Structure formats: C-alpha cells, structure tokens
Amino acid sequence: MNQRYPVCDPGRMTSSQPILDLDITGIAHGGTFIARHEGRVVFVPDAIPGERVRVRITDAGKASFWRAEALEVLEASPHRRAHVWAEADISRAPEDRVGGADLGHIILGAQRVLKRRVLQEALDKFAGPGIEAPEVQAVDAVTDSAQTRSDGTGWRTRVSLHVDADGRVGPYAARSHRVIDVASLPLARPAVAEAAFALRPQKPGRVDLVEPGDGRVRVLPRPEGARRGKPQTVFEFAGGRRFRVDAGGFWQVHPQAADALHRAVGEALGAGSIRMRPISTCTAGWGCSPPRSASREHGTS
Numbered sequence: 197m198n199q200r201y202p203v204c205d206p207g208r209m210t211s212s213q214p215i216l217d218l219d220i221t222g223i224a225h226g227g228t229f230i231a232r233h234e235g236r237v238v239f240v241p242d243a244i245p246g247e248r249v250r251v252r253i254t255d256a257g258k259a260s261f262w263r264a265e266a267l268e269v270l271e272a273s274p275h276r277r278a279h280v281w282a283e284a285d286i287s288r289a290p291e292d293r294v295g296g297a298d299l300g301h302i303i304l305g306a307q308r309v310l311k312r313r314v315l316q317e318a319l320d321k322f323a324g325p326g327i328e329a330p331e332v333q334a335v336d337a338v339t340d341s342a343q344t345r346s347d348g349t350g351w352r353t354r355v356s357l358h359v360d361a362d363g364r365v366g367p368y369a370a371r372s373h374r375v376i377d378v379a380s381l382p383l384a385r386p387a388v389a390e391a392a393f394a395l396r397p398q399k400p401g402r403v404d405l406v407e408p409g410d411g412r413v414r415v416l417p418r419p420e421g422a423r424r425g426k427p428q429t430v431f432e433f434a435g436g437r438r439f440r441v442d443a444g445g446f447w448q449v450h451p452q453a454a455d456a457l458h459r460a461v462g463e464a465l466g467a468g469s470i471r472m473r474p475i476s477t478c479t480a481g482w483g484c485s486p487p488r489s490a491s492r493e494h495g496t497s
Contacts, residue, residue, distance in 0.1 A: 214253045217270060220245050223310045225318070227298025237261040241370065242286050242293070244273035244302055245310070252290070265290035275306035280349050283378045284370075295370035297383060304348050308332035335452045349382040353407040354449045355389075359398045385451070387413050406443050409433045414443045434458050 218231035220243045229243040231251070239261060243249050248271040251264035266286060269276070279285035280300040284293050299307045309332075316329035359365050360375040369376050381389040388405045391413040395403065399419040406414045408430035416428070428443040434454035441447055448454045 214256075215250060215267070216253065216264070217248060217250050218264075220247045220249060223314060225314055231264075233262070238264050240264045240266055241298065242266040242290075242301060243269070244275055244306070246273045247271055247276070273302075273306075275303050276301055277303050280347060281378075281382050282380060283376060291369060291372070291374070292376060293370050294367045294376050294378060295372075296367055300348075304334070307348070308334070335450070335456050350385060351450050352383045352388065353385055353451055354447070355381065355384045355392065355405045357392060357395075357403050357405070359400050359403060361400050363397055363400075365392075365395060365398055365403065387411065391415060404444060406430065408441070408443065408447075409438075416444050 216233055216238075218233060218238060218240065220229045220231050220240060222230040222245055224230050224239060228239045228241050229245065231238045231240050231243075231249075237260065238251070238253070240249060240251050243266055247269055249266050250268040250270055251266055253262050253264050255263035267290070269286065278301075279297070281294065281297045284295075284297050284300055286293075286301065299310070302310070312329050312332045315332075319327045319329055357365050358368055358373075358375050364375045364377060366375045366378050368374060381392055384392065384405075385407050388407050391405050395415065398417055399422075401420040401422070402418040404416040404418060406416065408414070409432045410430070414428055414430065418424075424444075427445075430441055430443045432439045432441050432447050432454065435458040439447075448457070450456075
C-alpha cells in the first residue's frame with residue numbers, strides 16, 4: 197500500500213521545528229510509535245510500524261530522544277483505517293487532533309497484536325525472559341438497544357470532558373490543555389455521549405459523565421477551585437456481586453472489564469473464582485470477595 201495522507205498546511209511549519217521523513221519501526225508504551233534519526237529515538241503518534249511518515253519535531257530537548265507530530269503518511273500500512281474518531285484523524289492539523297484514542301487509526305486485529313507486543317516487552321523488562329504474553333482477545337461485542345458495536349467503539353462508561361474559560365466543553369487536544377469542539381464521542385457508551393451533548397453551560401473546570409450498572413448516566417461537574425460536593429453512590433456488578441461505589445471513584449471503564457478481570461485472576465489462581473478476604477486498600481473492588489458469612493453487597497473506594 198502506498199497511499200499518502202496529507203494533513204496540514206505547509207505554511208504552518210516553522211524553520212525552528214525540523215521536518216523529517218522517518219520509518220516507523222515499533223510501538224512504545226503510551227500509544228506512541230518509534231522511529232530513529234541519526235541513531236536517536238524519535239517518538240511519533242498517529243503512525244503504525246512499517247510506515248514512512250513525515251513528521252515535525254516538537255521537542256528536541258533530550259539528547260537521547262526527540263518527540264514529533266505526524267504531518268503526512270508517505271507509505272501507509274495495510275493496517276491503517278480512517279480513524280474511528282473523526283476529530284482525531286490524521287487529516288486534521290496536529291494541534292486540532294483530540295487525544296484519548298491513540299490506536300483508533302489501526303484495524304482491531306493489528307491493534308491487539310501491537311498491545312501484546314507492548315505487554316511482552318514489559319514482561320521481559322520487569323520479570324525477565326521466559327514468560328510469554330497471552331494473546332490479546334476481545335470480550336463480547338458491546339451491545340446497546342440500537343446496534344451491536346464490533347468496531348472497538350461505544351464502550352466507555354466513564355468520560356471526562358474539560359471546560360475552558362470561554363465555556364467550551366470537550367476533550368483536550370492530544371498532549372495539550374486546549375479544549376477541542378467535537379461533534380462525536382465514539383468511544384463513549386451511547387447514553388454517555390447523549391448526556392454529554394445535552395450538557396447545560398458549565399463553569400470552567402471539568403465535568404465527568406458516569407454510566408454505572410443501572411444504566412442511568414450521572415453528570416458530575418468539577419468547577420475549578422470548588423470543593424467537592426457530597427459523594428453520589430452508585431452500584432456496579434462483578435463476579436456475581438454488587439458493589440457500592442462513589443460515582444466519582446474508580447471502576448473499570450469497560451462494562452465487561454470487571455467480570456473479565458475477575459474470571460482471569462480466578463483462572464490464573466486455579467480456583468475458578470476469587471476467594472479473598474476483604475482488605476482496607478481494596479481500591480479495585482472486583483478482586484475483594486468477602487467471607488462467606490458476609491453480605492454480597494460491598495463498598496469500594
């Protein structure tokens with residue numbers, strides 16, 4: 197495949213930020229990709245291993261590595277697709293691309309191969325050789341009343357948006373604190389996206405949207421400098437148990453992730469299900485089963 201993907205007006209390029217054509221050789225932790233220039237590592241977003249891309253250097257402050265932004269795909273990977281989030285697509289100028297969907301331009305099968313590669317590198321580094329990373333598999337497709345999502349979208353039960361001084365609400369541009377207007381939130385659950393676009397004017401700061409186990413979206417404004425209000429309690433489900441959770445607290449963002457983690461840990465322990473005593477630092481919730489005599493409803497932080 198030798199399709200080109202131009203992205204930005206050359207008039208925006210400045211002589212103080214070098215323009216280079218680089219070959220992408222790997223993936224790094226955090227959703228960026230690896231190229232090299234004269235022996236130096238260059239981290240590049242919005243690319244795929246095997247591609248040749250034109251980049252603009254944005255940070256040359258380190259002797260060992262630079263950071264860049266992708267301007268144009270000169271030789272595209274066969275695994276490239278139009279980004280699932282139009283506002284993050286490489287057809288937009290880098291400063292106008294939203295963050296939060298770093299692999300959305302890659303077909304799902306290839307995404308999973310790359311994620312396994314990252315996991316394998318982490319295991320090799322921290323545990324030493326000899327542990328093989330498992331194949332990355334999909335959970336069942338996310339289903340809502342209108343359609344079944346099998347393209348990797350429609351799964352986030354928790355979304356944080358930002359509000360700037362002009363009242364603009366949206367995600368940040370990638371690697372910045374600049375709020376971007378968007379017409380879609382494709383990673384969000386449909387009810388979360390609908391609630392986001394129905395928001396009333398907000399004070400500068402942040403607003404969190406949460407769809408817990410009951411399916412009713414909670415809107416949690418977080419104005420700058422304001423004290424946090426009274427916590428809202430919601431309920432989540434995992435491993436056949438119901439958990440009482442602060443709506444603004446931690447819970448897995450995929451609706452099936454807690455169950456999947458519960459099953460995976462149980463299988464790894466050879467027990468089929470987790471049988472652990474509760475501990476005071478149980479922030480993840482799903483891994484803390486109570487004694488048999490305890491209630492099947494539990495609180496987590």
